[in-house]
Amino acid sequence: MDCEQARRRCEQARRRIEQVALEDWDGLPDGCRPETFGAPAETEQWALRPLGEEFERAHFRVLEIAGYYRPTISVRDGAVVLFDGMNPAFEGDPAAFGSPGERLDYAHGTLPVPAGEWVYAERGITLFVNTTADTLLHVALYAPTSVPEYRARLRPHLGKTLRPRAARPPVGWPTTAGSSRSATRCSPARSISRSTRLGRACR
Numbered sequence: 516m517d518c519e520q521a522r523r524r525c526e527q528a529r530r531r532i533e534q535v536a537l538e539d540w541d542g543l544p545d546g547c548r549p550e551t552f553g554a555p556a557e558t559e560q561w562a563l564r565p566l567g568e569e570f571e572r573a574h575f576r577v578l579e580i581a582g583y584y585r586p587t588i589s590v591r592d593g594a595v596v597l598f599d600g601m602n603p604a605f606e607g608d609p610a611a612f613g614s615p616g617e618r619l620d621y622a623h624g625t626l627p628v629p630a631g632e633w634v635y636a637e638r639g640i641t642l643f644v645n646t647t648a649d650t651l652l653h654v655a656l657y658a659p660t661s662v663p664e665y666r667a668r669l670r671p672h673l674g675k676t677l678r679p680r681a682a683r684p685p686v687g688w689p690t691t692a693g694s695s696r697s698a699t700r701c702s703p704a705r706s707i708s709r710s711t712r713l714g715r716a717c718r
Contacts, residue, residue: 528543532586533580533582535604537603538607542639542658543598545594546594549588549595552588552598554578558574558590558593562576566589566668567669568667573589573590574589576590582600583603584601585601586598587600597656597657601653602652603653609644609649609650610649612640615633618631619631621674623653624673624674625676628645628646631645636661639656639660655670
């Protein structure tokens with residue numbers, strides 16, 4: 516395949532992504548450049564994200580594409596390796612894609628979804644469904660590959676960990692600042708013996 520044919524295939528894939536035409540998706544073409552998706556060619560200044568269970572890094576950029584929330588491309592060595600987006604405007608039934616190669620547990624934000632990550636690695640698409648498996652919450656698109664390769668190098672991390680709030684002291688309990696001031700409030704200096712000084716506590 517020459518460069519012009521490769522460019523046309525990448526543009527066709529981009530149009531299908533923009534149309535949220537996922538039903539017959541057969542994979543993201545190899546070697547698509549960021550410019551195909553309207554992103555700058557230079558990616559070294561982009562932010563990094565870990566992908567896959569091996570947490571392999573990729574540069575990423577959020578795009579302006581209707582039909583998704585936070586549509587994102589991830590790039591390695593100058594080529595787009597993953598497109599993924601939340602809440603795709605897909606009105607079909609996820610079950611119509613057929614039986615996936617693997618069903619994985621995942622977390623959508625803080626919500627665990629058992630067996631909700633449907634991996635069709637040989638078709639280059641992974642569906643992230645809700646707990647009742649009737650709504651598509653997220654989609655990942657990539658070049659056709661194997662399930663182990665997807666899991667190792669491409670699988671996006673969608674979960675979030677809530678940080679516990681700092682515990683407030685009981686009502687009436689001295690604050691840190693107040694305790695600090697109290698701890699440094701000592702008795703006035705007096706001419707007393709060394710043994711007395713050692714035995715006297717600060718008040």
